Amino acid sequence: MRRRLILSILAVVLVVVAVFGISLVIVESRTIENSTKENVRSEAVRLVSTVESRLVAGERVTEESIGVTTSKDRYVRYIRVELPGRRPIEVGDKPSGEVVESRQTGAHGERITVQASRSAVRAEVGRTLLIILAVALLAVIAAAVLAVRQAHRVAAPLTDLAETAERLGSGDPRPRHRRYGVPELDRVADVLDGSADRIGRMLTAERRLAADASHQLRTPLTALSMRLEEIIAMAEGDEPEDRAVVKEEATIALAQVERLTDVVQRLLTNSRDPRTGSAVGFDLDEVVKQQIEEWKPAYRSAGRAIVRSGKTGLRAVGTPGAVAQVLATLIENSLMHGAGTVALRTRVTGNQVVVEVTDEGPGVDEALGSRVFERTVSGHNSTGLGLAVARDLAEADGGRLELLQQLPPVFALFLSREAADLDASGTG
Template structure:
């Protein structure tokens, strides 16, 4: 492209120089020739005036005095009636410029000059025009190179940017070139890079969230299947199979919710639901795992409450808290329900060391973990809670107390508080 731009610019300049340069040379040649002819004619008239003055005083033409009035290289021939022809200067044989003047008494003055004088003047003019043309060509080449670089370099950068986008590097360059059309292309590429970056971030986040959220139901499902494999009691098999089917439904709900949140994280499907059923389900699901670890999971607090939210999402939040307590906590894990204002609160606490003081509420940030874990679970749990209009908070660090706040519907018949093991 650079070569084409340089060649095209140089071709245009050469055409302009050829057209205007030839025309200028022709005009200047004619002007110089006409000027020389006028000068020789004026010289002849001047000499004629001298000759006529001598004739009035009845003096003969003096060749010596006339020679002093002629330029070097100029020849004059004076013819006066009754006097011999007077010649001044050296005769020029050919290729001359001639000027003739005639007086009233028959005097004739002829002045001649070699045309080489005109030729030299035309040559100097051609040299000047040629030098200007050469400077114009050099300037055109420099300008063409500059313009070619100004246009070709941005195009090369834009091509590299597009190649980077295609290779999976969506970082915008925010580089502009001072050319409106190229800057518009750069704006579009940067906007595309930002959109691709957001899409890749969303895809990676979806993959991370999916791997984490699906792990808990899969773990519970695998425990139920293990229970089935080690028992010969048909009734137990049926019970465990029913629970396993419930886990499959939860898996389906988690997948659908992940896909919905990936399209619009603000989309929720909050409905009134029985909070006791969700808490009971979590206790029953995690009791075998805690029993295997020599620990216990219990529920206590107010019963008969209904809250507004997505049952599957609430289950996932509680499962995340219970699983974290199993992995990082110690002692008995308690799920306690209570009411504060118009909100239903589910607290999950254990007897372990708790959250390190340097973390605090940063524990809900992605990639933040007090121990060897992904640092995703609590962040996803908070997102799930907020999607339904609730919130997940760390009320106490040591011992740890996590609380899920949900909007509460009109209370039904309440039962006294009780503890279930």
């Protein structure tokens, strides 16, 4: 591209120089020739006038008296003054070859001849032509230098933009924020930087989805594996009550599979648009009860208990599967990092319903505080994703997840209260 740009600029300059150079040579040649003819004629007229004035005054006409010289004009080479009855006065060498000549005759019979050699005129034209060629050569050299600089100015940014596009294609979405002072190239750079930002956000969303999915699927899969273990243990008995328990456990396991499917769908939806929600009015008691029943075997195995208290018959606005996942994350954290009995308490505050989860463990480190909801922040060498994802799920449906107290730890899930529930309870 640089070569093409340089050759294009040089071609334009050469055409312009050729057109104007030839025109200038023609004009200058004609100007020099016309000037030579005018000078020769003027000199002849001047000499006639001078000779006549001398003759009228009765003075002697000599070379010195009439001021005849060929050194005054660079073109005039030969002057001849002829007077009646006298010897002609000649100044200069009579040129050979073609000449430019002017002859003037006076009132007293004097004849003046002035000649200039055409070779001198051609020499002058040649010198002018050399000057024009030198100027043209300087113009071409200057144009070549400018063409190289301009080609570099245009080609270097294009090479840089190509490298940026190649980096984007290789998976490096960092914008370079380089501008080149050329509006068109800067526009391309803006588009590439915008594309880099969008690709970076997409890659971040994909990585976040993978991390969220791996973390969020672990909790229901753990609960599901425990249910299946109980089903296997119950299936070994032949008593009718054992078969009833197996059926019940299988039903719970199936519900957990359905919730797991809902979690996957929810994560995929949030990865495309985190603001997309499917909030509906639902019975909060059912979700709380389902979570307690689901986690009882795990707590029983750990020699701990999980209980609930507070107001019942509450209806909230949200996505039941997302609310269940948030509570499951809080319950699992209490199981993994807490101690003693885990309590779920439901209450009402204003137009919101609150589910609090607390345990008797050491609580949240004072150095962390509310930072426990930040991604990769953990006080127990875990992934640091659980609470962050739980808060995102809560906020997707217009709720919020907060740490009300660090010791003992109290996490609270705030959800909007259903309008029908508000009407039934008056002011709530």
